Every structure is written in structure tokens, then in C-alpha cells.
Amino acid sequence: xxxxxxxxxxxxxxxxxxxxxxxxxxxxxxxxxxxxxxxxxxxxxxxxxxxxxxxxxxxxxxxxxxxxxxxxxxxxxxxxxxxxxxxxxxxxxxxxxxxxxxxxxxxxxxxxxxxxxxxxxxxxxxxxxxxxxxxxxxxxxxxxxxxxxxxxxxxxxxxxxxxxxxxxxxxxxxxxxxxxxxxxxxxxxxxxxxxxxxxxxxxxxxxxxxxxxxx
Amino acid sequence: xxxxxxxxxxxxxxxxxxxxxxxxxxxxxxxxxxxxxxxxxxxxxxxxxxxxxxxxxxxxxxxxxxxxxxxxxxxxxxxxxxxxxxxxxxxxxxxxxxxxxxxxxxxxxxxxxxxxxxxxxxxxxxxxxxxxxxxxxxxxxxxxxxxxxxxxxxxxxxxxxxxxxxxxxxxxxxxxxxxxxxxxxxxxxxxxxxxxxxxxxxxxxxxxxxxxxxxxxxxxxxxxxxxxxxxxxxxxxxxxxxxxxxxxxxxxxxxxxxxxxxxxxxxxxxxxxxxxxxxxxxxxxxxxxxxxxxxxxxxxxxxxxxxxxxxxxxxxxxxxxxxxxxxxxxxxxxxxxxxxxxxxxxx
Amino acid sequence: xxxxxxxxxxxxxxxxxxxxxxxxxxxxxxxxxxxxxxxxxxxxxxxxxxxxxxxxxxxxxxxxxxxxxxxxxxxxxxxxxxxxxxxxxxxxxxxxxxxxxxxxxxxxxxxxxxxxxxxxxxxxxxxxxxxxxxxxxxxxxxxxxxxxxxxxxxxxxxxxxxxxxxxxxxxxxxxxxxxxxxxxxxxxxxxxxxxxxxxxxxxxxxxxxxxxxxxxxxxxxxxxxxxxxxxxxxxxxxxxxxxxxxxxxxxxxxxxxxxxxxxxxxxxxxxxxxxxxxxxxxxxxxxxxxxxxxxxxxxxxxxxxxxxxxxxxxxxxxxxxxxxxxxxxxxxxxxxxxxxxxxxxxxxxxxxxxxxxxxxxxxxxxxxxxxxxxxxxxxxxxxxxxxxxxxxxxxxxxxxxxxxxxxxxxxxxx
Numbered sequence: 001x002x003x004x005x006x007x008x009x010x011x012x013x014x015x016x017x018x019x020x021x022x023x024x025x026x027x028x029x030x031x032x033x034x035x036x037x038x039x040x041x042x043x044x045x046x047x048x049x050x051x052x053x054x055x056x057x058x059x060x061x062x063x064x065x066x067x068x069x070x071x072x073x074x075x076x077x078x079x080x081x082x083x084x085x086x087x088x089x090x091x092x093x094x095x096x097x098x099x100x101x102x103x104x105x106x107x108x109x110x111x112x113x114x115x116x117x118x119x120x121x122x123x124x125x126x127x128x129x130x131x132x133x134x135x136x137x138x139x140x141x142x143x144x145x146x147x148x149x150x151x152x153x154x155x156x157x158x159x160x161x162x163x164x165x166x167x168x169x170x171x172x173x174x175x176x177x178x179x180x181x182x183x184x185x186x187x188x189x190x191x192x193x194x195x196x197x198x199x200x201x202x203x204x205x206x207x208x209x210x211x212x213x214x215x
Numbered sequence: 216x217x218x219x220x221x222x223x224x225x226x227x228x229x230x231x232x233x234x235x236x237x238x239x240x241x242x243x244x245x246x247x248x249x250x251x252x253x254x255x256x257x258x259x260x261x262x263x264x265x266x267x268x269x270x271x272x273x274x275x276x277x278x279x280x281x282x283x284x285x286x287x288x289x290x291x292x293x294x295x296x297x298x299x300x301x302x303x304x305x306x307x308x309x310x311x312x313x314x315x316x317x318x319x320x321x322x323x324x325x326x327x328x329x330x331x332x333x334x335x336x337x338x339x340x341x342x343x344x345x346x347x348x349x350x351x352x353x354x355x356x357x358x359x360x361x362x363x364x365x366x367x368x369x370x371x372x373x374x375x376x377x378x379x380x381x382x383x384x385x386x387x388x389x390x391x392x393x394x395x396x397x398x399x400x401x402x403x404x405x406x407x408x409x410x411x412x413x414x415x416x417x418x419x420x421x422x423x424x425x426x427x428x429x430x431x432x433x434x435x436x437x438x439x440x441x442x443x444x445x446x447x448x449x450x451x452x453x454x455x456x457x458x459x460x461x462x463x464x465x466x467x468x469x470x471x472x473x474x475x476x477x478x479x480x481x482x483x484x485x486x487x488x489x490x491x492x493x494x495x496x497x498x499x500x501x502x503x504x505x506x507x508x509x510x511x512x513x514x515x516x517x518x519x520x521x522x523x524x525x526x527x528x529x530x531x532x533x534x535x536x537x538x539x540x541x542x543x544x545x546x547x548x549x550x551x552x553x554x555x556x557x558x559x560x561x562x
Numbered sequence: 563x564x565x566x567x568x569x570x571x572x573x574x575x576x577x578x579x580x581x582x583x584x585x586x587x588x589x590x591x592x593x594x595x596x597x598x599x600x601x602x603x604x605x606x607x608x609x610x611x612x613x614x615x616x617x618x619x620x621x622x623x624x625x626x627x628x629x630x631x632x633x634x635x636x637x638x639x640x641x642x643x644x645x646x647x648x649x650x651x652x653x654x655x656x657x658x659x660x661x662x663x664x665x666x667x668x669x670x671x672x673x674x675x676x677x678x679x680x681x682x683x684x685x686x687x688x689x690x691x692x693x694x695x696x697x698x699x700x701x702x703x704x705x706x707x708x709x710x711x712x713x714x715x716x717x718x719x720x721x722x723x724x725x726x727x728x729x730x731x732x733x734x735x736x737x738x739x740x741x742x743x744x745x746x747x748x749x750x751x752x753x754x755x756x757x758x759x760x761x762x763x764x765x766x767x768x769x770x771x772x773x774x775x776x777x778x779x780x781x782x783x784x785x786x787x788x789x790x791x792x793x794x795x796x797x798x799x800x801x802x803x804x805x806x807x808x809x810x811x812x813x814x815x816x817x818x819x820x821x822x823x824x825x826x827x828x829x830x831x832x833x834x835x836x837x838x839x840x841x842x843x844x845x846x847x848x849x850x851x852x853x854x855x856x857x858x859x860x861x862x863x864x865x866x867x868x869x870x871x872x873x874x875x876x877x878x879x880x881x882x883x884x885x886x887x888x889x890x891x892x893x894x895x896x897x898x899x900x901x902x903x904x905x906x907x908x909x910x911x912x913x914x915x916x917x918x919x920x921x922x923x924x925x926x927x928x929x930x931x932x933x934x935x936x937x938x939x940x941x942x943x944x945x946x947x948x949x950x951x952x953x954x955x956x957x958x959x960x961x962x963x964x965x966x967x968x969x970x971x972x973x974x975x976x
Binding site (some may be wrong): 437 | 658
């Protein structure tokens with residue numbers, strides 16, 4: 001084990017091969033995909049909200065990658081169809097996440113489209129789910145004696161409402177909710193979609209919706 | 216050799232042996248675990264050991280494998296015979312439309328012969344096919360299958376209230392198609408044998424007999440959700456019967472087998488509430504059967520003279536309310552078939 | 563390089579005494595472990611390998627079915643989409659569903675049929691001398707242009723004996739032209755474009771307006787101090803999405819009962835319990851009545867990648883070997899529901915249906931009458947639950963119109 005030259009060459013070759021197969025080839029594959037028809041770019045507010053999402057570290061507890069039904073019952077949970085590479089066309093950096101301490105959020109805008117609900121939930125998750133372990137984000141809100149006409153007042157059950165005045169959402173909270181509501185990848189997956197299809201990979205594993213896309 | 220390992224070993228042999236034994240024991244244990252998990256994975260381990268829950272089924276009694284199984288509808292042949300089978304099945308499940316001239320109420324064959332005549336203990340047609348021709352006390356003669364089905368039209372389908380006023384005449388295509396369907400259902404069944412699961416089964420009359428008040432309570436508890444508080448069934452938004460009426464003008468007439476309490480009790484016990492057969496006790500089945508057969512329904516077509524005479528001729532015994540008096544009203548006088556059976560309804 | 567220097571022909575002597583440096587065989591238990599693990603691994607590989615091929619085979623078959631349905635001359639499409647009501651032989655159902663065979667509408671050609679498929683019918687219609695209530699759903703969201711053209715051509719050829727083909731492009735034009743015109747107001751409106759139709763029964767005046775009171779409007783669109791607006795989750799038309807259920811066209815009394823159950827704690831859902839907590843009986847009744855009158859095109863799709871053929875079988879025939887009767891035995895001929903206890907299933911979102919079936923099976927939801935749904939759900943495997951949810955999501959939604967009265971009125975009052 002002391003022929004250093006061949007050893008170094010071999011090591012570099014292995015590294016290069018791995019980079020080619022795991023980085024470059026998939027990169028080329030993904031780059032060739034078009035943006036799906038149902039997907040639009042984020043608005044300024046949504047993009048701001050996305051920055052809040054990143055800054056708050058939501059990704060540490062929430063994934064954004066529904067799995068194939070052969071891997072997990074994500075579809076039955078209402079988390080949406082298995083995601084494909086092009087679903088993330090406007091996501092830089094992506095927020096795929098690896099932890100599922102909380103639910104997957106890639107389609108949260110489809111299953112929970114209510115702004116009011118999200119504001120309540122961000123202000124105090126326990127106001128809705130008494131068992132929730134999600135942190136509250138009261139610093140995204142402020143208490144006012146009286147709401148101004150332009151303010152968005154947070155709907156709160158009596159037990160969590162302030163003793164006097166109202167809770168209104170700051171800009172960051174509104175943007176974050178706008179981002180969450182924009183998370184909706186329920187359009188049919190493109191016919192040329194790239195995805196991890198779990199055990200069911202193979203030529204026949206295309207999304208059954210694809211053929212009904214034109215209806 | 217000055218450094219003979221053996222001599223060294225004896226110095227520390229006590230500790231070394233212990234360590235070795237522990238490693239061996241742990242290794243052997245691991246091997247046993249691996250083998251055990253293999254056994255479990257293969258499903259060779261008994262359920263009491265693995266603690267796996269026994270598969271639940273919705274039926275009170277597990278579906279019995281020893282019963283006759285009719286062929287799957289997908290295997291109906293693609294020829295002239297198959298076409299007759301398909302027509303027969305269509306008549307069976309949609310009798311009011313496909314035999315509209317001879318149906319005088321809101322029922323279909325498949326209302327009582329569940330799963331299109333395939334379900335055991337709901338008078339499956341595969342069991343009926345191999346039991347005919349036979350002698351029946353009801354009309355005191357040998358009955359062919361055609362005679363039997365004609366009886367169904369006459370009583371259960373209340374043909375007297377139909378546009379034609381009677382069952383399909385002998386030799387009608389309706390019989391050909393229905394019999395083709397029954398014959399096909401009985402593919403492979405032994406002829407002239409009483410098959411398990413035939414008829415509605417029997418439920419012995421309980422010691423307490425039957426009681427209308429108790430029956431009404433059972434009805435309110437277990438039947439109303441589908442058949443409606445007044446037993447008239449329920450329709451969908453197009454006016455199609457989803458749940459059949461149990462009494463009244465759109466139900467079976469007094470001559471039907473189901474108008475007998477023992478028959479109705481057996482059907483209820485083994486098939487109702489739908490998807491929960493066996494839920495009711497024998498006592499409850501008898502009580503509720505008595506309750507629904509104590510209501511007025513279309514008259515017995517065999518009734519020529521008075522109810523009293525007809526009771527003597529055809530309805531003797533304690534298993535029917537025909538000719539009895541309930542709440543001061545004579546039961547069995549019959550009622551007119553509603554307009555619904557003849558023409559579409561205006562609501 | 564320096565590597566070569568250390569190459570030597572003879573072994574070096576031990577530098578240090580190593581008490582255990584001696585040859586010893588691999589201990590027996592290691593062999594056992596290795597063999598046992600290898601056996602277990604091989605079995606697992608074989609076992610899951612079977613699953614892979616099984617899953618692939620199923621998908622190949624499913625695709626084959628879809629393709630054959632796509633390429634059939636409309637016959638398969640007719641059986642799949644029309645026959646539960648109009649029957650495979652096109653005879654309809656006496657008193658409930660008009661026959662196709664001999665209908666004046668079919669004689670008018672495939673374009674009229676395509677228009678009806680796109681818009682649906684809501685109102686009394688006279689066909690072949692008989693009057694029908696006339697509630698047919700719109701298939702605009704369930705079928706694409708090609709499928710509609712083939713069904714229209716098929717039924718006019720088979721039942722109308724008019725041999726005219728309809729071009730899918732023409733259907734696209736029609737779809738555009740129809741826009742959101744809503745259903746045909748019964749035979750009366752149809753007769754304006756089909757001259758050969760006999761005199762039609764009058765269409766009753768719509769009565770839906772009174773369901774919308776100021777209270778309901780507030781609750782649905784604005785919410786209250788401690789309650790979110792209904793529409794903020796269920797959509798402006800009650801169409802829902804994913805595991806937020808579609809409410810449009812559900813029987814009023816069913817919706818009211820669910821709201822009351824949330825309020826009383828007999829049905830679990832944190833968000834809905836908060837919403838329902840502040841509602842009075844009068845308000846839940848008014849909300850139920852309001853959503854029952856709504857109509858919304860289907861925005862559900864079979865997105866659980868399950869076996870649609872199995873789902874169709876469960877919905878239409880059930881699986882009696884599991885003790886499971888057909889869904890439609892109780893939920894109505896096309897999953898349109900039967901007031902007041904059996905909700906509409908057609909066009910319901912697949913994740914919602916599947917999650918409710920799972921909740922019944924697991925005991926998370928227990929408010930069905932007689933525990934009917936609990937027992938049925940327990941008998942179904944999770945694949946079955948997904949399959950049936952997917953199939954129901956592929957159906958056209960319940961036709962609305964004067965549904966509030968229709969859904970409640972046809973039960974048994976007449």
C-alpha cells in the first residue's frame with residue numbers, strides 16, 4: 001500500500017466518476033426539463049415569505065417532497081402526488097428537507113388554503129392543535145389596541161386572544177402565509193417527469209393523471 | 216520458544232474464558248434472533264407467538280370457503296348464450312325496467328337475492344337452479360324453474376299491479392334470459408343436491424315468540440337509516456329506489472314468501488343490516504320481521520273471496536299477520552299499487 | 563518513489579511481543595450469524611423483489627386497461643361512464659333515468675349529445691312519452707374532448723341509429739362555446755335546440771336564493787372573530803381540495819349533522835371543532851342548506867396512483883367475500899348520495915375519501931349510522947381504500963340546481 005501515484009489516480013478517478021454520475025449527469029437530466037404548465041414563479045410577497053421560511057429554519061422539521069405510495073401513504077395524508085424534479089423549478093435553494101417532525105408542506109396551499117387559519121396557526125399552533133409541538137411565532141405579529149383598516153387581524157379562540165386589543169400580522173407573517181398558500185403542486189405531473197418512484201419504477205410507472213391532462 | 220502463547224494463556228485463562236463465553240453466548244443469541252426473524256417473516260410462527268392481530272372481517276361469520284362459488288361475471292362467454300346471461304342479469308338487477316310490463320312495485324330481484332343472486336343465505340340462484348324442478352306445497356304441484364320464477368313475479372314483484380296485470384306468460388323470453396343467468400351461475404354445481412347456503416337459512420322461533428313493540432324498537436334502531444322511518448325506502452335525486460320499500464303499495468304483496476314472519480326473520484338475521492349480517496339476535500330478527508310484516512301491502516292475488524277464507528286456504532298458522540287484527544284493523548285487505556309502478560312520478 | 567524501498571523478500575521479525583497474535587479460526591457463532599443473516603437477506607430480497615414485479619405488473623395491466631379504453635370505439639367509455647344510470651342496454655331506469663334507445667335527443671345527432679355531456683341536465687324532461695326528474699351531471703371535468711366525441715358518436719350510432727361521427731376538435735369548440743353556461747334547464751331548454759322533441763314539462767322556478775341569508779354569507783365568506791370563513795378552506799363554491807372535502811351538492815342534513823357532530827365532539831377534527839364550536843343549531847342548518855344548493859365542477863382527480871379497476875369494482879359491485887357491499891348500494895346509483903344520511907361520493911377528493919376510510923377503520927371517526935362505515939372500512943385493505951377513493955374522484959359531480967329540495971324531497975315524503 002505504498003504506490004502513491006496509482007493510488008492517487010485511482011482515488012481521483014473514483015471521485016470523478018461519482019461526481020459525473022451523481023452530480024453532472026442528473027444535472028443535465030434535470031436541466032432538460034421544462035417548467036410544468038401548472039407551475040408559476042413566486043410573486044415578490046411569496047418570495048419574501050420564502051426567505052422568512054428559510055430564515056426560520058422551517059426545513060428542519062418540514063419536508064417538501066411527497067413520496068410515492070409504495071414508500072409512504074403521503075397521498076392519503078393529503079400531501080399530494082409524488083413530487084418530480086420540475087416541481088422545484090423556481091425553488092432556489094430548494095427546501096426539500098429530510099426531517100418530518102411536522103407534515104410535508106409541498107402542497108400545503110392546496111389542502112389548507114385559508115390565510116386566516118395559517119395566521120392563527122403561526123401565532124399559536126396550540127390554539128388549534130392542543131398536542132402540537134410546533135413552536136409559536138408571536139414575534140411575527142403585534143398586539144394593537146385597535147386594528148387599522150389595512151391591518152390583518154388574527155382570528156383567535158377566546159383562550160388565546162389577548163386580554164385587550166387585537167393581534168395583527170406583521171408583513172413577514174403575511175408574506176410567509178402567502179408563500180405557504182402558493183405551495184401547490186397538485187397539477188398533473190408532466191409526462192416527461194423525472195421522479196423517484198420507489199419500488200414501482202419502470203416504464204409503466206407514469207402518473208395515471210398524465211393522460212387526463214387535457215381535460 | 217520462550218514466548219509460548221500457551222504458557223501465557225494459562226496465566227490469564229480465567230478472564231479470557233469468561234470473555235470468550237460471553238462473546239459466544241452473544242453470537243449464538245444473535246444467530247437465534249436472525250433465525251427467529253426468518254421464521255416470523257416466512258409466516259411460520261403461530262399468531263399467539265407473534266401477537267399479530269387476527270384479520271378482521273366485516274361479516275359476523277367469516278365467509279365460508281366450503282360454499283359453492285359461482286363464476287366471475289368477467290367470465291361470461293362472448294357468444295349468444297353469454298348475451299342471454301347478460302340480459303338475464305340485467306333483468307335480475309333492474310327488474311322494474313327490463314321486465315317493466317310485469318313489475319307492479321318498486322322492487323328488483325336483487326333486493327332480496329343480494330349480490331345479484333350470488334350471496335349465500337340470501338336465496339342464491341346457483342343453489343335454486345340445482346333444486347328444481349321440485350314439488351311445492353304452495354301450489355301443490357311439480358314446479359319447474361319457470362313456474363317458480365312466475366311465482367316470484369306474481370307475489371314478490373306484485374305483477375297484478377303492473378301494466379300487463381300479470382306475470383310474464385309461459386315461454387316468455389324473460390324466463391329464457393333469467394334461466395340462462397341462473398344456469399350460468401350454477402356452473403359446476405352438483406344437480407339435485409341441497410347446497411350449503413341455499414335459501415335464507417332457518418332461524419328457530421325464539422321462546423318469547425315475537426312482539427310488535429320490540430320489533431318497532433329494533434326497526435327504529437337498525438333499519439330506519441336506510442329504509443326510512445316509514446319503511447318506504449329511499450330514492451336518489453332522480454327518483455330511483457336506492458333502498459327498497461318494506462311495506463305499502465310499492466312492496467311485495469301478501470302472497471310473497473317474505474310476507475311470512477319466519478322467512479323474513481331468516482333473511483334479516485343472515486343479511487341485515489347490509490354489511491353486518493348476524494348483528495341482530497334471533498329474537499330481534501323475529502321481532503322486527505313481525506313488525507314489518509304486520510303492515511298493509513298489496514293484496515294476495517289468490518284472494519277471491521274474503522280475507523277470512525283466503526287465510527284458511529293459504530295463510531293458516533302463526534307465522535303471518537294475514538287475516539289477523541292489529542290495532543283494531545284487519546290485516547290483509549291489500550292496497551292499490553301506487554302510480555309510481557306504472558308511470559314516472561311527479562313530485 | 564518511496565513505496566518501492568520497503569519491498570522486501572523475507573518477513574520481518576516481530577518487533578513486539580503480541581500475546582494473541584496467533585492463528586485462530588473464525589468462531590462458530592460468526593458463521594451462524596453470517597449464514598442466518600444471509601438467509602434472511604436472501605429471503606427479504608426475494609420477497610420484496612416479488613412486490614416490485616407485482617407492482618409493476620399491476621401498473622402495466624392498469625395502463626393496458628386505460629389504453630384499451632382509450633382506443634375502444636366508445637363502447638368501453640359508455641360502459642364506464644354512462645351505464646350505471648342509463649344501463650348497459652341503454653334502457654334507462656323506469657321512473658328515474660330516461661332511456662337512450664329511441665330517444666328523440668339521440669336522433670338529433672352526436673353534437674347535441676356532446677352538448678348534453680358537457681353541460682348536464684337539471685330539470686324535468688319528457689322522453690319517449692314518460693316524464694323524468696332529469697338530473698344528469700356535467701361530464702366536462704371528467705372526460706376530455708376525445709372521449710366525449712367517441713361516446714357521443716357511439717351512443718348516436720348504437721341507440722339513435724344515426725351514423726355520424728363527431729370530431730374531437732368540434733368538441734373543443736363546443737366546450738369553449740358552452741363555457742360555464744351551467745346545466746340545461748330540463749327538456750324545456752333542450753327543446754329550443756332539438757326541434758324534434760315532443761312538448762316538454764315546464765321547468766319549476768328556481769328556489770335556491772332563499773338559502774343565502776346574511777348570516778350564512780358572513781360565515782361563508784368573512785368568518786367571525788374566532789372562526790375562519792368556510793370559503794377560505796373549502797373554496798368559494800365549496801369545491802374543497804386534497805383532504806379538505808368538497809361540500810357542494812352534499813345533502814343539507816348530512817352537512818348539518820357533521821357540523822353538529824364536530825361541535826358536540828362526536829367527530830374529530832381540530833380545525834372544524836373550533837369552527838363549529840360557535841355555531842348555533844340554526845346556523846348549522848342554514849350552512850347545510852346553503853352548501854347543498856351549490857354546484858361546482860369537479861376539481862378532484864385520482865391522484866393516489868391506485869388501481870382504478872379495483873376501485874370501480876368496489877364501488878359498483880362491492881366485494882362480498884370481504885362482506886363489503888357496493889358503495890353505490892347505499893350512496894346512490896352514481897355516488898350522488900341519498901339524503902339525509904348517505905353523503906355524495908362522486909368527485910370527492912381522493913385524499914379526503916381515503917383518509918376518512920382510514921379514520922373509520924382505525925377508530926378515529928365513529929359517527930356513521932350503525933357503525934356501517936367502520937365495519938366496511940376495516941374490511942378494506944389500504945390499497946382498496948386508495949383504489950375506491952381514486953375511482954370516486956374520477957366521477958362527475960352531483961348535479962345541483964334545485965338540489966336542496968330534490969335531495970331532501972325525494973326521500974320518502976311523497
